[in-house]
Amino acid sequence: MKLKKITLREIHLPLIAPFETSFGQTSLRRILLVETDVDGVTGWGESTAGEDPYYSYETVETAWHIIRDFLWPILKGREFRSASEVWDLLARVRGHNMAKGGLETAIWDAEAKQKNLPLAKLLGGVREEIPCGVSIGIQPTIDALIAKVEKELAAGYQRIKIKIKPGKDVEPARALRERFPRIRLMVDANSAYRLEDTPLLKQLDAFYLIMIEQPLGWDDIYSHAQLQRQLETPICLDECIHDIEHARAAIEIGACRIINIKLGRVGGHTAARRIHDLCQTKSIPVWCGGMLESGIGRAHNIAMSTLANFTLPGDVSASRRYWDEDIIEPEVEVTRQGTIRVPSAPGIGYKPRIDRIDALTRRLEVLE
Numbered sequence: 001m002k003l004k005k006i007t008l009r010e011i012h013l014p015l016i017a018p019f020e021t022s023f024g025q026t027s028l029r030r031i032l033l034v035e036t037d038v039d040g041v042t043g044w045g046e047s048t049a050g051e052d053p054y055y056s057y058e059t060v061e062t063a064w065h066i067i068r069d070f071l072w073p074i075l076k077g078r079e080f081r082s083a084s085e086v087w088d089l090l091a092r093v094r095g096h097n098m099a100k101g102g103l104e105t106a107i108w109d110a111e112a113k114q115k116n117l118p119l120a121k122l123l124g125g126v127r128e129e130i131p132c133g134v135s136i137g138i139q140p141t142i143d144a145l146i147a148k149v150e151k152e153l154a155a156g157y158q159r160i161k162i163k164i165k166p167g168k169d170v171e172p173a174r175a176l177r178e179r180f181p182r183i184r185l186m187v188d189a190n191s192a193y194r195l196e197d198t199p200l201l202k203q204l205d206a207f208y209l210i211m212i213e214q215p216l217g218w219d220d221i222y223s224h225a226q227l228q229r230q231l232e233t234p235i236c237l238d239e240c241i242h243d244i245e246h247a248r249a250a251i252e253i254g255a256c257r258i259i260n261i262k263l264g265r266v267g268g269h270t271a272a273r274r275i276h277d278l279c280q281t282k283s284i285p286v287w288c289g290g291m292l293e294s295g296i297g298r299a300h301n302i303a304m305s306t307l308a309n310f311t312l313p314g315d316v317s318a319s320r321r322y323w324d325e326d327i328i329e330p331e332v333e334v335t336r337q338g339t340i341r342v343p344s345a346p347g348i349g350y351k352p353r354i355d356r357i358d359a360l361t362r363r364l365e366v367l368e
């Protein structure tokens with residue numbers, strides 16, 4: 001296989017409602033789409049780099065720069081046997097996993113299309129339907145939060161995650177537990193706390209949450225091990241896990257009992273699959289996180305979530321929760337049982353709507 005051409009596009013897509021986390025608020029997504037031509041077959045990927053370097057150090061600008069100036073020169077004219085080799089070819093570039101992930105996933109889509117296989121099958125997925133949860137941003141009031149949760153439960157979602165930050169943590173969790181004693185509930189702090197906050201975090205044990213996601217520093221695995229020893233609730237790491245060595249360290253020192261895998265954060269399908277396999281041998285369940293992706297990134301998340309150890313509902317939910325109109329056809333829909341049926345068409349299985357993508361494009365660059 002040979003990569004002949006890359007088309008980078010930045011699209012602007014407004015969320016139907018602002019999304020608030022402990023690190024900030026987003027209302028307009030700037031999304032970097034990567035279209036690849038591999039031996040004449042088109043593949044699509046999405047970099048999950050954000051507008052600001054607040055979740056990770058990468059941004060749309062850095063991802064564009066790294067793909068154009070470093071990743072493309074490595075792959076240009078290079079022969080490889082399959083998309084599964086691309087991650088290792090790019091290893092000389094340290095970090096910048098969201099840049100790598102956008103490009104690498106597009107090549108996987110192209111390979112699946114060349115082979116006329118759904119991407120989920122090419123990756124080795126075993127599921128025809130994936131279980132879905134939702135991630136609910138920080139709300140202005142507890143009543144507003146309860147109303148949101150009611151709506152998502154009515155739509156069928158199998159677990160509820162709420163974002164927390166100092167001052168909006170124990171009370172919202174308590175209120176939800178009182179109102180919904182039996183639901184699968186969890187919280188995500190996006191690194192808003194410090195080890196000194198252990199007494200506060202221990203109060204969350206009273207609400208039998210299925211997990212607390214990333215309470216401490218974004219790159220601080222060690223403190224999570226210290227915290228986990230004092231908490232009954234399992235810790236799930238998100239921001240801290242950039243590669244398989246981080247995952248191994250976190251598991252071996254007891255920093256978490258669950259891992260959230262995001263394609264962007266770990267650099268694409270090959271890296272994600274390696275972390276998935278390691279977790280499986282260590283009996284650590286994983287689930288697929290979300291980064292407010294457009295339909296293209298969402299489709300890749302769905303394919304990845306079909307791997308056997310994705311046993312917990314992820315943050316992959318219906319297009320209509322994010323956008324007036326998505327950029328793929330059909331849109332991602334969720335069943336009454338809170339699942340997504342994995343598409344059976346080749347590649348990512350959803351068609352990019354080129355007209356709509358063109359209309360949303362603010363910047364375009366072709367590398368060939």
Ligand code: OSB
Pocket residue numbers: 055134135188190238289290291292293315
């Ligand atoms: O921590 O999982 C996170 C969104 C942006 C950045 C980080 C996170 C999130 C979400 C949203 O939780 C998940 C989604 O619905 O896509």
Ligand code: MG
Pocket residue numbers: 188190213214238239260289
């Ligand atoms: Mg998270």
